[in-house]
Amino acid sequence: MKRRDFALTAAAAATLAALPAAFxxxxxxxxxxxxxxxxxxxxxxxxxxxxxxxxxxxxxxGCPHCRDFEPIFEKWAAAQxxxxxxxxxxxxxxxxxxxxxRIFFALEAMGLNEKVHTEVFNAILNEKKRLNTLEEVQPWxxxxxxxxxxxxxxxxxxxxxSKIRRAIELQxxxxxxxxxxxxxxxxYYMDPGMTNGFDGMLKTADALIxxxxxxxxx
Numbered sequence: 001m002k003r004r005d006f007a008l009t010a011a012a013a014a015t016l017a018a019l020p021a022a023f024x025x026x027x028x029x030x031x032x033x034x035x036x037x038x039x040x041x042x043x044x045x046x047x048x049x050x051x052x053x054x055x056x057x058x059x060x061x062g063c064p065h066c067r068d069f070e071p072i073f074e075k076w077a078a079a080q081x082x083x084x085x086x087x088x089x090x091x092x093x094x095x096x097x098x099x100x101x102r103i104f105f106a107l108e109a110m111g112l113n114e115k116v117h118t119e120v121f122n123a124i125l126n127e128k129k130r131l132n133t134l135e136e137v138q139p140w141x142x143x144x145x146x147x148x149x150x151x152x153x154x155x156x157x158x159x160x161x162s163k164i165r166r167a168i169e170l171q172x173x174x175x176x177x178x179x180x181x182x183x184x185x186x187x188y189y190m191d192p193g194m195t196n197g198f199d200g201m202l203k204t205a206d207a208l209i210x211x212x213x214x215x216x217x218x
Contacts, residue, residue: 031204036195043186044173048085053212055086055205056183058176060093061100067121069180069198076202084209088113091179092168099132100124105163106154107146116144185212 031037048054057073059066077086090104091097103120107113123129123140131137134155142148154160174183181191182201188208195201 029203029207031195031207036200036204037188037190037208038175038194040174040183040187040189044170044183046186047087051083053084053185053209055080055084055185055209056170056174057086057088058091058171058174058179058181058183059088060091060097060179061103061120061124062097063179064125065192066180067125069192070118070121072198072202073180083213089167089170089183091171091176092164093171098164099137101164101167102155102160103131103137105160105167106151106157108163109154109157109159110146110150112146116141116146119144184208187212 033039046054055077057077059069080086088104090101092101104113107116107120120131124131129136129140131140134152137155138148138152141151170183173186174189176183176189178191178193180198180201181189182205183189184205185208190201190204192198192201195204
């Protein structure tokens, strides 16, 4: 999904896993600035200590490409070493995104994102459920074993409102234009349209993380 919508053409979809020639041939790959990634200037804020590399995945529950990327991203994130801090951030390109942001950040506040994350994608994109108001989403959460009263309190909380505001500030600092996309260490931004698909985005991220690791992370 893009502000400029990330729509794959038939040709792009057929080559979603296609990589630059260096990938295919097993050669060392050096991503190209301005082509495979953008330098963020001024740098975006990070929420990690020195020596750590922060990777932020910008996504939306309303984005089919984010749903498709999710299992690939989860596998990649789980394989990262301790000096790489990976986190998700639900975008808010307009006010219409706020209900989905509230779902994400309320679940995060409750420590339940991993439990319900995939089900939210499925409900919105596969089952076409409306989860745009608390009245719609609270019973749905209760059916999945989430405490409805606690969810409602989190959904309406000042803390969640603050996280939504900070998420928008961060996406703007990274100049996010597409989902899914990565912001790395406050310095770099990339999306699949720049990297020949999901696999290319992960390879580009790996190369930039290695580069940052040599310089101390941030």
